[in-house]
Structures are given as C-alpha cells and as structure tokens.
Amino acid sequence: MASKKQKTTPKKTENSENKSKQRRLVLGMLLLFLAVVLTVAFVSYFFTWQADQSIWNTLGDRNVSAQNWMSKIGAFLGHTFVYKGFGLAMFIPVSLLALTGLKFIFNLRKPLINKWFWGTLWMIYISVNFGFLHSKNAILGGVSGFEINRFLQDYLGVVGTMLLSLFTLFIFLVFNAELTPEKVAQIWDKITSKLRNAKQQIQNKSSAENVSSKEDEDIVIKEANPPRVDVFTHRTEIPHLQEDKEEAQDLPDENFQITNPISEDVEEIVEFQVEKQKEEEIDPEVLAQKLVEKFRRV
Incomplete structure (x- = not known):
C-alpha cells in the first residue's frame, strides 16, 4: 500500500x-x-x-x-x-x-x-x-x-x-x-550647464551674424563706389602725360641724313682704343698756397 x-x-x-x-x-x-x-x-x-x-x-x-x-x-x-x-x-x-x-x-x-x-x-x-x-x-x-x-x-x-x-x-x-540633496544639486548643475551652453550658442550665432552683416555692408559700399577703369587699358589710374623737354631735344632732326653709310661688304673690324689720361703730379706746397689765396679772397 x-x-x-x-x-x-x-x-x-x-x-x-x-x-x-x-x-x-x-x-x-x-x-x-x-x-x-x-x-x-x-x-x-x-x-x-x-x-x-x-x-x-x-x-x-x-x-x-x-x-x-x-x-x-x-x-x-x-x-x-x-x-x-x-x-x-x-x-x-x-x-x-x-x-x-x-x-x-x-x-x-x-x-x-x-x-x-x-x-x-x-x-x-x-x-x-x-x-x-x-x-x-x-x-x-x-x-x-x-x-x-x-x-x-x-x-x-x-x-x-x-x-x-x-x-x-x-x-x-x-x-x-x-x-536626495546630492541628486538635487546634480540636477541643478545639469540645468545650469545646459542654460550656459545655450546662451553661448546664441551669442556665437549673433556674433557670426554681425560679422556677416558687416562684410555685406563693406561689399555694398565697394559696389556703390566702383573704381574708374579705362575702357582701353583697363587701368584704374592713368597718370597725366608730360612732355619731357630733354627727350624732345635728343630727338634727331627730320632733315638729318647719313652721308657715309656703312656698306655691308666691309669686313674690317675697327678697334677703338681709349687713351688713359696721365695723372698730373701736384706739388703739395703749390696746392697749399692756392687754398690760402682762396681763403683770403673769401
């Protein structure tokens, strides 16, 4: 059982x-x-x-x-x-x-x-x-x-x-x-940090917008006063033409002609020699007398 x-x-x-x-x-x-x-x-x-x-x-x-x-x-x-x-x-x-x-x-x-x-x-x-x-x-x-x-x-x-x-x-x-007080402090710190970050982002955006607006204003001002460009030369500033008297004197006369042209068959080579001037010997006593005379005249 x-x-x-x-x-x-x-x-x-x-x-x-x-x-x-x-x-x-x-x-x-x-x-x-x-x-x-x-x-x-x-x-x-x-x-x-x-x-x-x-x-x-x-x-x-x-x-x-x-x-x-x-x-x-x-x-x-x-x-x-x-x-x-x-x-x-x-x-x-x-x-x-x-x-x-x-x-x-x-x-x-x-x-x-x-x-x-x-x-x-x-x-x-x-x-x-x-x-x-x-x-x-x-x-x-x-x-x-x-x-x-x-x-x-x-x-x-x-x-x-x-x-x-x-x-x-x-x-x-x-x-x-x-x-707990610790958790409340942590939550408060997180909230304040988020608010600070949001404030900084807003300030950065506003500063970037101000910079871009200033750049746009400069571009508008530059476009309002464009530089004067010459049509033919594409230069912004063209100086005034002035006649140079010295260059005008150096120009040859219209009636100037070459009387003795150099023929193409001439094969001689002309050598030019430059003569050196001889240096004169100067007496120091004579030079001193000249200087004294000039000083007296003055």
Missing part, C-alpha cells in the same frame, strides 16, 4: 501545478482583456461623450445606438469611470490592470502592491489638479477630481490649494524618485 501512495503523489502534484498555471493564465488573459476594453472605451469616450449624453434613459432600447467604439457598454464605462470618476487619470489604473495581467500570464515575481498604491495616489493627484480646469473642460479631471478640488478651495483657497499640490508633488518625488 505504501508503494502505491508514493507512486500517486507525484501525479497529483503535477496536476495541481498544471491547474494553477491554467488558472493564472486565464486570470491574466481576463485582466488583459478588460484593460484593452477599458482603454478603447475611454479613448472613444473623450471624443463622443457629448453625443452620448442623451442615451442614458434609453439604454434598454436596442434601436438606440451610441457613437462610442464599444457602443452602449463603452459609453456606460466611460461615463462611470471617466466623467463621474477621475477623468484623464483613469488611464493609470488601466495600465496597472494590464501590468497585473501580464504578471499572471508570464508568472512574474515582481510585487505590484507598491505600484498600485502609488498609482492610485497619482490618479487622485492628477485629477485634483485638473479640477482647476473644470470650467474649460470638465472631462479632464472628472467629477471626483473637481469635487475634491472644490472642497480644498473652500478651506484653503486657490493659493493654499496650489501650495498643497506643490508640497504633495515634492513628497511624491522624494519617495518615488528617491531624491
């Missing part, structure tokens, strides 16, 4: 594991299906919510049709969760619902309780802030976000509600993003 019990226990464990996997798969697919249906219904509701306001009294009438992509069910879901709920922020729980379905399908071990907690807080925070825009577009924050915003304004006023919203945002960032 003991051997039979040992053989049957592994089969039971395998069957139980398979059933648990099947249940997780079915549950995950169901959650994912709901997330897709809600997403389609909500997206369509943002475009057709005004046209579908008149069908709530005739939901049971099959002849009445809704313009929502999911028909009457989509219009009902959008009116319930978006209009009466938290408006545009309702996409946060829908995304968390899809993430939960994927966790069951793929048997992920990541805990989602923390994400659901912070996601719900972010949903309320966003809808309350959209409540400031209720007069312009009531569907963004929904009725719930508008009522919470109005309740806070009754006791804190508009300025107090805004300050409370900023303080809540700071708390969310501290816990979610794990902000």
Whole structure:
C-alpha cells in the first residue's frame, strides 16, 4: 500500500501545478482583456461623450445606438469611470490592470502592491489638479477630481490649494524618485550647464551674424563706389602725360641724313682704343698756397 501512495503523489502534484498555471493564465488573459476594453472605451469616450449624453434613459432600447467604439457598454464605462470618476487619470489604473495581467500570464515575481498604491495616489493627484480646469473642460479631471478640488478651495483657497499640490508633488518625488540633496544639486548643475551652453550658442550665432552683416555692408559700399577703369587699358589710374623737354631735344632732326653709310661688304673690324689720361703730379706746397689765396679772397 505504501508503494502505491508514493507512486500517486507525484501525479497529483503535477496536476495541481498544471491547474494553477491554467488558472493564472486565464486570470491574466481576463485582466488583459478588460484593460484593452477599458482603454478603447475611454479613448472613444473623450471624443463622443457629448453625443452620448442623451442615451442614458434609453439604454434598454436596442434601436438606440451610441457613437462610442464599444457602443452602449463603452459609453456606460466611460461615463462611470471617466466623467463621474477621475477623468484623464483613469488611464493609470488601466495600465496597472494590464501590468497585473501580464504578471499572471508570464508568472512574474515582481510585487505590484507598491505600484498600485502609488498609482492610485497619482490618479487622485492628477485629477485634483485638473479640477482647476473644470470650467474649460470638465472631462479632464472628472467629477471626483473637481469635487475634491472644490472642497480644498473652500478651506484653503486657490493659493493654499496650489501650495498643497506643490508640497504633495515634492513628497511624491522624494519617495518615488528617491531624491536626495546630492541628486538635487546634480540636477541643478545639469540645468545650469545646459542654460550656459545655450546662451553661448546664441551669442556665437549673433556674433557670426554681425560679422556677416558687416562684410555685406563693406561689399555694398565697394559696389556703390566702383573704381574708374579705362575702357582701353583697363587701368584704374592713368597718370597725366608730360612732355619731357630733354627727350624732345635728343630727338634727331627730320632733315638729318647719313652721308657715309656703312656698306655691308666691309669686313674690317675697327678697334677703338681709349687713351688713359696721365695723372698730373701736384706739388703739395703749390696746392697749399692756392687754398690760402682762396681763403683770403673769401
């Protein structure tokens, strides 16, 4: 009997594991299906919510049709969760619902309780802030976000509600993003460095534009006063012609003729010899007397 019990226990464990996997798969697919249906219904509701306001009294009438992509069910879901709920922020729980379905399908071990907690807080925070825009577009924050915003304004006023919203945002960032003074300093340094780089780029562009504008002005000035160029010589400056008297004297007379031309048959070579003048010997005493006489005359 003991051997039979040992053989049957592994089969039971395998069957139980398979059933648990099947249940997780079915549950995950169901959650994912709901997330897709809600997403389609909500997206369509943002475009057709005004046209579908008149069908709530005739939901049971099959002849009445809704313009929502999911028909009457989509219009009902959008009116319930978006209009009466938290408006545009309702996409946060829908995304968390899809993430939960994927966790069951793929048997992920990541805990989602923390994400659901912070996601719900972010949903309320966003809808309350959209409540400031209720007069312009009531569907963004929904009725719930508008009522919470109005309740806070009754006791804190508009300025107090805004300050409370900023303080809540700071708390969310501290816990979610794990902000520390060091990280804040790093973020501030990055922002200031980017601003400085942008300022330098703007200054460089402006200086380059100024230089190019000056060059264009110089070109325009040069083109406005072009140099005077002679048509025939292409010279910018032509000096005035002056008659040179010495050259005029050196010119030969018109009646000048050569009486004894040199014949071409002459083959003799005439050698010219230059006689060197003999240097006269000067007596220094005589030269001194001449200089003294000239000095006396002066």
